[in-house]
């Protein structure tokens with residue numbers, strides 16, 4: 001079954017990624033690592049990208065222990081040549097890419113907008129927007145040529161609601177949401193589906209400083225109806241859903257997973 005065909009009967013079978021090949025960026029830790037392991041568990045072979053070779057190799061080892069193929073590709077996605085070479089290396093190893101998880105991202109600052117420097121702005125936009133756009137267009141274009149595919153981007157609740165002290169990050173994730181809709185419309189006829197996961201606060205390296213802060217950590221939990229931050233594993237199911245034929249009629253959407261934070 002291809003990712004774009006209506007699912008056959010039997011709901012659990014619709015979530016299978018057997019025979020699929022997936023490229024996951026930012027796979028060395030956090031959400032990317034968890035999503036990569038989940039796709040492998042569902043049957044996919046993986047190409048993993050990040051800047052840190054050692055943790056990436058460790059994740060590749062975890063995937064191989066599940067009986068799937070995994071290649072670790074060290075690259076800084078903000079460097080055009082490295083990004084292009086990473087995509088080439090993924091295609092060389094896997095032959096094709098059926099699923100792209102465009103997950104690599106950064107949130108390095110927590111400060112009032114008036115204090116944000118141009119250098120901070122540039123590094124956030126280069127990573128979260130520019131690298132993501134050109135990665136998606138590179139791989140998505142090839143998916144159109146091959147007859148279909150599924151792209152998952154990582155937006156954020158900060159794309160949906162204003163988040164004081166995270167202006168540049170929130171704007172970068174709003175850009176991802178808009179990119180997701182636009183690419184979905186452009187590529188729907190070629191059976192390439194593009195959807196975004198928009199998590200609330202999930203416990204990873206990215207959020208540990210905030211969530212462990214006595215004041216901000218408590219404030220975030222208080223603003224979340226479920227009263228807690230999420231765990232990376234709580235994003236795994238939606239990622240497998242969006243990568244698989246189970247979501248064959250879903251495209252151009254933002255899937256919010258946030259413990260109820262933006263429901264009110």
Ligand SMILES: NC(=O)c1ccc[n+]([C@@H]2O[C@H](COP(=O)([O-])OP(=O)(O)OC[C@H]3O[C@@H](n4cnc5c(N)ncnc54)[C@H](OP(=O)(O)O)[C@@H]3O)[C@@H](O)[C@H]2O)c1
Pocket residue numbers: 025026027028029030031032049050051052053075076077078103104105106107127154155156157198199200201202203204205206207
């Ligand atoms: N955690 C949350 O609460 C949350 C909420 C909403 C959205 N998100 C989004 O989810 C995604 C993953 O977040 P996370 O919490 O898992 O973050 P994380 O733990 O900090 O991991 C980020 C990943 O991106 C990679 N990366 C960063 N810059 C890169 C670059 N220039 N080139 C290649 N790889 C790069 C990192 O690896 P290296 O450092 O080794 O390169 C790492 O694997 C991000 O897009 C984030 O914005 C997270």
